[in-house]
Amino acid sequence: MNLRYAFIEEHRGRFSTALMCRVFEVSRSGYYEWRTRPPSQRAQDDQALKASIREHHEKSRSTYGTRRIQKKLAEDGKIVSRRRIGRLMDEEGLECKMRRKFKATTNSKHNKPVAPNLLDRNFTASELNQAYVGDITYVATREGWLYLAVFIDLCSRAVVGWSMDSRMPAALVNDALTMAIFKRRPEAGLDS
Structure with a gap:
């Protein structure tokens, strides 16, 4: 009633x-x-x-x-x-935020060539632009996951290049490295 x-x-x-x-x-x-x-x-x-x-x-x-x-x-x-x-x-109108299920984003069982490890876990550099290290991470946003590729100069520990995308194509890393090279203009022989 x-x-x-x-x-x-x-x-x-x-x-x-x-x-x-x-x-x-x-x-x-x-x-x-x-x-x-x-x-x-x-x-x-x-x-x-x-x-x-x-x-x-x-x-x-x-x-x-x-x-x-x-x-x-x-x-x-x-x-x-x-x-x-x-x-x-x-x-x-109250809803709880649900934990997102973990989803593997990489496939380590592939037949593609793997680059040699030039640094061999020696993460020190005495000069700028001597060696860059990079990594990819993902960030949760309201619209979904964003992938972030970053390159850091080992001497200054400064971010020298980065790129973001909603997917993780090879271009993500290439764009970040291109930004680092364009920004810093290193001499030939850079270890990255």
């Missing part, structure tokens, strides 16, 4: 109250009584719970779901079912 009254209340500026009461087979007097009736104890409790749920949800930076929020509410002395917490979270 409350859902019917709530619908009538929400749409009463668009349709006549008498018409909606007839369509939903409720009395107008019942609808007007519902409007003036104070919120039930359950509705008041739900409002208080929503505030607590929102507080715990915000403190967790949107990572807590119904299980953890139920545990936090229990620590506060409030025993609430996960189903009720879920309903209240839905009503408030």
Whole structure:
């Protein structure tokens, strides 16, 4: 019954109250009584719970779901079912951030040639542009993963070239190295 009254209340500026009461087979007097009736104890409790749920949800930076929020509410002395917490979270539009499943992005079982290890784990350099080292990492964004290729000068430890892409093609590394070479203009014989 409350859902019917709530619908009538929400749409009463668009349709006549008498018409909606007839369509939903409720009395107008019942609808007007519902409007003036104070919120039930359950509705008041739900409002208080929503505030607590929102507080715990915000403190967790949107990572807590119904299980953890139920545990936090229990620590506060409030025993609430996960189903009720879920309903209240839905009503408030609260969602927990899901952990993304790890996805391997490289294939080490390939037949492609591997470059020789010229540095042999000697990560020191006495002069600028003597040796560059590089790496690829990925960064989570709201739009998905971004891959970042970076080259660093071993002497200055400064980033000399970088490139970003939503995919990880060979051009990602080539672009970063091209930036480093264009920016620093090293002499022939650079170890990278």
